[in-house]
Amino acid sequence: MTKLGAAPISAPGWTAQPKEGVKIVDCDVHHNFERPEQLLPYLSRFWQNHLIDQGLHLPSAGYSNVPYRTNRSDLKDPGLKERDFNFTLEFMQREHLDPWNIDFALLTGPPPFYGYTGLPDPDWAAALCRAFNDWTIEHWLEKDERVVNAILISPSDPAQAVSEINRLADRPDTAAIMVPMGTSMPFGNRFYHPIWEACEEHGLPVIAHIGGGGGAARTTPTPVGFPTYYMESRMSRPFVASTHASSLICEGVFEKFPNLKFALTEAQQLWAVAVMWHMDSDWKAIRDQTPWLKRLPSEYFREHIRVGSQPMHEAETTEQLYQFLDMLHADETLVYCSDFPHFDWNDPVTTFPKLAPETQQRIFADNALEMLRIGDALR
Amino acid sequence: MTRVVIAKVWEIPPGGRKIVVPFRGRAGIGVFNVNGRLYALRNICPHKRGPLCTGELTGQIAADAPPSAYDSDLKVNGEGEVLRCPWHQWPFEIATGRCLVDPEVRVKTYPVRIDGNDIVVDLDD
Numbered sequence: 001m002t003k004l005g006a007a008p009i010s011a012p013g014w015t016a017q018p019k020e021g022v023k024i025v026d027c028d029v030h031h032n033f034e035r036p037e038q039l040l041p042y043l044s045r046f047w048q049n050h051l052i053d054q055g056l057h058l059p060s061a062g063y064s065n066v067p068y069r070t071n072r073s074d075l076k077d078p079g080l081k082e083r084d085f086n087f088t089l090e091f092m093q094r095e096h097l098d099p100w101n102i103d104f105a106l107l108t109g110p111p112p113f114y115g116y117t118g119l120p121d122p123d124w125a126a127a128l129c130r131a132f133n134d135w136t137i138e139h140w141l142e143k144d145e146r147v148v149n150a151i152l153i154s155p156s157d158p159a160q161a162v163s164e165i166n167r168l169a170d171r172p173d174t175a176a177i178m179v180p181m182g183t184s185m186p187f188g189n190r191f192y193h194p195i196w197e198a199c200e201e202h203g204l205p206v207i208a209h210i211g212g213g214g215g216a217a218r219t220t221p222t223p224v225g226f227p228t229y230y231m232e233s234r235m236s237r238p239f240v241a242s243t244h245a246s247s248l249i250c251e252g253v254f255e256k257f258p259n260l261k262f263a264l265t266e267a268q269q270l271w272a273v274a275v276m277w278h279m280d281s282d283w284k285a286i287r288d289q290t291p292w293l294k295r296l297p298s299e300y301f302r303e304h305i306r307v308g309s310q311p312m313h314e315a316e317t318t319e320q321l322y323q324f325l326d327m328l329h330a331d332e333t334l335v336y337c338s339d340f341p342h343f344d345w346n347d348p349v350t351t352f353p354k355l356a357p358e359t360q361q362r363i364f365a366d367n368a369l370e371m372l373r374i375g376d377a378l379r
Numbered sequence: 380m381t382r383v384v385i386a387k388v389w390e391i392p393p394g395g396r397k398i399v400v401p402f403r404g405r406a407g408i409g410v411f412n413v414n415g416r417l418y419a420l421r422n423i424c425p426h427k428r429g430p431l432c433t434g435e436l437t438g439q440i441a442a443d444a445p446p447s448a449y450d451s452d453l454k455v456n457g458e459g460e461v462l463r464c465p466w467h468q469w470p471f472e473i474a475t476g477r478c479l480v481d482p483e484v485r486v487k488t489y490p491v492r493i494d495g496n497d498i499v500v501d502l503d504d
Contacts, residue, residue, distance in 0.1 A: 074465035
């Protein structure tokens with residue numbers, strides 16, 4: 001079939017704009033392998049046999065998505081099989097990095113793969129992360145300096161996660177670590193602290209993307225069980241994110257690791273305002289239970305926690321959206337995420353109403369540059 | 380009125396479409412053949428400016444009652460008459476340009492006709 005004129009219509013006027021410095025850092029760009037067998041060269045002999053015999057066998061909650069495996073249907077390409085997307089850097093360059101003039105794109109891997117957080121065997125999960133990271137290095141990172149990596153780690157075995165961070169931390173294209181939000185314990189739990197310690201030591205922020213569980217690979221996506229439909233499962237995301245955020249604050253993670261930054265992505269944003277407001281009022285009443293917190297919870301939030309901009313709320317009025325960005329302290333907390341190539345992606349042009357230039361620069365570039373470990377020479 | 384030839388009639392069979400991008404300095408146009416009738420839509424989604432006409436064809440998915448009620452049939456009415464934007468999946472009725480999930484939203488339509496072997500769109504000047 002012929003390609004159906006897939007070039008983004010909004011893009012040409014956008015890319016024609018002259019610019020100085022870094023204008024767009026996209027903190028959520030999904031790349032993917034075409035076949036699991038592509039990971040074979042990066043697995044040990046034992047795990048190669050395992051993959052050949054068993055496949056990936058990643059757990060999933062079984063929710064449907066939209067047609068075309070969650071992807072934008074305008075990205076169908078005659079050079080690929082009809083349902084294949086984004087398996088090559090060339091595709092990502094042509095369809096996303098070039099037309100939208102993306103300065104840096106943080107690779108976050110394929111969400112179905114995030115099911116590794118729900119694997120009962122932590123060694124298989126860790127082996128998959130290592131293999132995926134090495135495949136990413138060879139096929140994506142070494143070919144385009146706009147592409148930087150959020151290295152995948154498995155939270156189910158912190159010791160192996162730390163080893164993986166130490167193994168790859170010195171690479172200049174390692175900008176962050178990536179962990180799916182679907183876990184069996186919230187991220188503030190001391191079980192995970194060795195991972196956060198390693199991140200802080202290397203100056204790497206944590207990107208926690210919805211998926212794995214929260215998509216229910218390991219636990220129910222809500223505290224009240226399994227909803228029936230995909231849309232309901234999406235509505236549960238803010239609760240997953242707010243649970244992780246309040247856990248990180250209450251357990252004193254940011255007292256213990258004062259330079260750690262932690263982003264929660266693809267879980268909407270309104271929850272963040274609720275967490276800041278509600279925690280501040282509760283803190284005044286019941287701080288005695290967490291006396292190691294020296295500051296208002298919202299102060300920890302604004303200094304350490306970042307919120308992905310996708311999927312951005314579509315408020316009833318533009319004025320409401322401006323108010324919401326103000327309540328969120330978006331100029332400190334919000335980082336632009338496109339979620340390319342998914343159907344619910346947010347393009348750089350129409351996602352927000354016209355912003356003040358300083359706010360635009362904060363949301364689309366500076367908040368991310370201050371969080372990610374991107375070499376100063378590249379800025 | 381300006382007469383613009385989009386295609387020869389055999390280029391757009393039933394179920395087919397042709398997209399012209401850009402279209403006279405505009406965002407592009409898509410001409411669809413739905414069950415033998417031709418319709419032309421602007422190739423730009425009024426929601427977030429996505430390339431609407433490159434989307435998937437579908438029908439109106441309908442159910443008279445929740446699945447727990449007496450009638451649990453999920454129907455696909457008018458298959459091929461609805462276009463789903465590839466960005467965010469909003470459905471539009473091709474014949475009218477009407478958005479099926481927001482009555483305030485409509486994509487621009489153009490009159491389209493057959494003139495000999497040509498499929499022609501007449502544009503306001």
